[in-house]
Amino acid sequence: MGRAEQPAFRLACGLELRPWCAEDAQVLADACRDPDVQRWNRPGELSLEAARARIGRWEKRWQDEAAAIWAIAEPGATSPVGLIGLSDVDLGGGSAEFLYWLLPGGRGRGAMADAVLRISRWALDDLGLHRLRITHSVANTASCRVAEKAGFTLEGTMRSALLHHDGWHDEHLHARVQGDDWPDLGR
Ligand SMILES: CC(C)(COP(=O)(O)OP(=O)(O)OC[C@H]1O[C@@H](n2cnc3c(N)ncnc32)[C@H](O)[C@@H]1OP(=O)(O)O)[C@@H](O)C(=O)NCCC(=O)NCCS
Numbered sequence: 373m374g375r376a377e378q379p380a381f382r383l384a385c386g387l388e389l390r391p392w393c394a395e396d397a398q399v400l401a402d403a404c405r406d407p408d409v410q411r412w413n414r415p416g417e418l419s420l421e422a423a424r425a426r427i428g429r430w431e432k433r434w435q436d437e438a439a440a441i442w443a444i445a446e447p448g449a450t451s452p453v454g455l456i457g458l459s460d461v462d463l464g465g466g467s468a469e470f471l472y473w474l475l476p477g478g479r480g481r482g483a484m485a486d487a488v489l490r491i492s493r494w495a496l497d498d499l500g501l502h503r504l505r506i507t508h509s510v511a512n513t514a515s516c517r518v519a520e521k522a523g524f525t526l527e528g529t530m531r532s533a534l535l536h537h538d539g540w541h542d543e544h545l546h547a548r549v550q551g552d553d554w555p556d557l558g559r
Contacts, residue, residue, distance in 0.1 A: 373463065373499060374437040381442075381490045384557070385481045387453070389442040389490065392430055395450050396443055397423040403455070409473045412512050414536060430457075437463055440495075441471075444478060444487060453478030456487045458495060458504070466502030468495060472518075485521035486557055492522065496550055503549045509534065509541040519546040523555040 381389040392400070401423040404415040418426065433439035441457030454474035461468040470491070472484055488506070495501045506524050508515035520526070524546035533543035 373440070373461075374435040378434055378440065378442075379494060381487075381494070382447075383444075383483055383486045383490065385483050385486065386446070387444050387478065387483050387487075388447050389444055389456060389487060391434075392427045392441060392443045392452070392455075394424055394427060396452050397427055399452050400427065400455075403473070403475055406473075406475055409475070411537065412509060412515065413471070413473050414534075437461060440468075440491075442487075442491070444474065444483065454483070454487075456484070456491060458491065461501075463499070463501070466500070467505065468501055469505040469507065482521075482557065484518045488518060488522035488524075489554070489557065492548055493554075496548075503547055506546040507533070507543045508546075509536065510544055511541060516544060516546075519544070521555065521557065522548070523552060524548045525552070 378391045397420055401418045401420050403409055404418040409415060430439065430441040438461055439457060439459045440461065443452035444454035444456060445452040456472040458468040459471055470488060474484060492504055495504055506519040510529060527545045527547055530543045530545055532540040534541050
């Protein structure tokens with residue numbers, strides 16, 4: 373993984389998944405101020421300098437085979453509308469966990485379920501992982517739908533699992549394992 377170039381993917385809605393680059397730093401810093409991203413992803417405040425450093429760390433984490441993070445953007449555009457990635461990549465243990473968000477401009481066209489499917493196929497078929505997780509606050513209905521539509525089985529509820537601005541939230545644990553059926557998103 374780390375020695376290969378990070379692959380790019382095209383979604384059915386026309387958006388593409390590509391690595392983040394230094395020019396995206398302002399969008400990343402601004403995204404952390406989006407109320408929904410703040411509420412559900414809890415990224416904290418990010419200065420432009422810190423955003424540049426974070427993008428640099430993502431590149432390093434790809435090389436270290438620890439994470440794979442993509443920008444979601446119009447082809448050729450320098451302004452991403454979202455992020456999807458796998459963190460906690462454990463090549464030996466065969467598992468990883470999704471993280472994702474979209475800015476308002478990228479929402480409402482089914483992009484994230486499609487993106488989760490594309491990355492899942494790459495992670496399970498090409499990278500050879502065995503199990504992928506999605507966790508989200510039980511109050512985040514849109515994220516729950518994304519997980520369901522991408523064929524991630526709801527395995528249970530983790531009590532008081534994540535501290536949000538308004539207190540501790542229970543979290544759903546969804547997962548897909550090698551051999552699970554692939555959903556047809558109708559595209
Ligand atoms: C969650 C998120 C990625 C989904 O974005 P998206 O791909 O544009 O989602 P869509 O608008 O296509 O909706 C996906 C499904 O959720 C449903 N949905 C969307 N918003 C919803 C809401 N507020 N309440 C209930 N359901 C909702 C849609 O109806 C759709 O289901 P359907 O296909 O059965 O109709 C996006 O809303 C987002 O980034 N939100 C803010 C941050 C966040 O929640 N991050 C995830 C942290 S785990």
